Amino acid sequence: MPSQPTPPEHASAAPVRITPEPVALPEPWRSSALTVVVPTYDEAGNLPVLVAQLMALDLPRLRIVVVDDNSPDGTGEIADKLAVEHPGRLSVVHRTRKDGLGRAYVEGMTRALADGADHVVQMDADLSHPVGYVPQLLGTLHSTNAGVVIGSRYVPGGSLSAAWGLRRRLLSGWANTYVKTVLSIPVQDVTAGFKIWRASALEVLDLASIESTGYAFQVEMHYRAFRRGQKIMEIPIHFEDRLVGQSKLDGAVALEAALRPLRLRRAENARR
Numbered sequence: 487m488p489s490q491p492t493p494p495e496h497a498s499a500a501p502v503r504i505t506p507e508p509v510a511l512p513e514p515w516r517s518s519a520l521t522v523v524v525p526t527y528d529e530a531g532n533l534p535v536l537v538a539q540l541m542a543l544d545l546p547r548l549r550i551v552v553v554d555d556n557s558p559d560g561t562g563e564i565a566d567k568l569a570v571e572h573p574g575r576l577s578v579v580h581r582t583r584k585d586g587l588g589r590a591y592v593e594g595m596t597r598a599l600a601d602g603a604d605h606v607v608q609m610d611a612d613l614s615h616p617v618g619y620v621p622q623l624l625g626t627l628h629s630t631n632a633g634v635v636i637g638s639r640y641v642p643g644g645s646l647s648a649a650w651g652l653r654r655r656l657l658s659g660w661a662n663t664y665v666k667t668v669l670s671i672p673v674q675d676v677t678a679g680f681k682i683w684r685a686s687a688l689e690v691l692d693l694a695s696i697e698s699t700g701y702a703f704q705v706e707m708h709y710r711a712f713r714r715g716q717k718i719m720e721i722p723i724h725f726e727d728r729l730v731g732q733s734k735l736d737g738a739v740a741l742e743a744a745l746r747p748l749r750l751r752r753a754e755n756a757r758r
């Protein structure tokens with residue numbers, strides 16, 4: 487029997503990262519005023535890679551707003567340097583302390599709208615959300631007239647990094663099912679964090695009155711969009727593992743995510 491070839495020394499066990507080829511968009515979509523809002527807490531190793539990939543897209547009016555919570559690893563200073571390297575295209579919101587993903591997004595998205603964005607992308611700094619999908623999200627927003635297009639792990643064709651173990655898969659799948667059951671939202675990936683909004687949809691949602699401080703923000707946004715009549719679309723994405731660093735999901739964040747859906751339902755019903 488032939489012997490198995492020995493893997494070379496440098497071969498790593500890390501799974502291959504999938505970076506989809508970005509689709510080319512026709513005008514006027516290609517020249518949309520699009521702002522990507524990126525919340526960061528200790529993402530020094532990831533942010534420069536993300537920014538380089540976003541700036542390399544063929545989207546000449548793409549801008550970035552980084553919202554940093556005084557990261558101990560110096561992400562805020564790195565973001566300031568990137569702002570100098572990309573004048574007029576990257577700005578940084580510095581907050582004094584770690585105050586939650588939801589609040590960071592509200593601040594960053596409010597800034598993006600005030601600066602004239604027609605479309606706002608939400609994505610993590612850690613390269614979990616492959617940049618190549620951004621033009622596809624934008625193209626789908628235009629061609630379907632949706633208020634929001636979600637990059638979904640749970641529609642046919644969507645997938646999770648092979649690096650995700652059984653525990654994480656079960657937790658994510660369970661959280662999705664729980665939220666969908668409590669809120670009856672017709673969205674497959676209701677906890678998704680990679681999406682594009684039309685500015686007019688964000689105005690209907692009323693960012694200033696969002697209550698969630700942490701990751702529950704994602705669910706609150708989807709629920710408001712649904713209850714307030716916005717068209718919601720999902721496109722399949724492959725969700726990567728973070729490039730470097732650690733997840734910031736902790737017990738307090740998970741508890742808010744578990745309790746918030748019940749409050750959201752009461753609050754939206756009370757508006758009627």
Ligand SMILES: Nc1nc2c(ncn2[C@@H]2O[C@H](COP(=O)(O)OP(=O)(O)O)[C@@H](O)[C@H]2O)c(=O)[nH]1
Pocket residue numbers: 524525526527528529553554555584585586587590609610611612614728732733734735
């Ligand atoms: N500004 C800010 N960013 C945060 C906070 N918590 C998480 N993030 C960022 O939100 C994104 C998602 O967080 P991550 O730890 O990757 O969550 P996970 O993918 O669920 O493990 C990353 O870009 C984080 O740096 C926070 O309290 N403040």
Ligand SMILES: [Mg+2]
Pocket residue numbers: 610612614728733
């Ligand atoms: Mg992540």
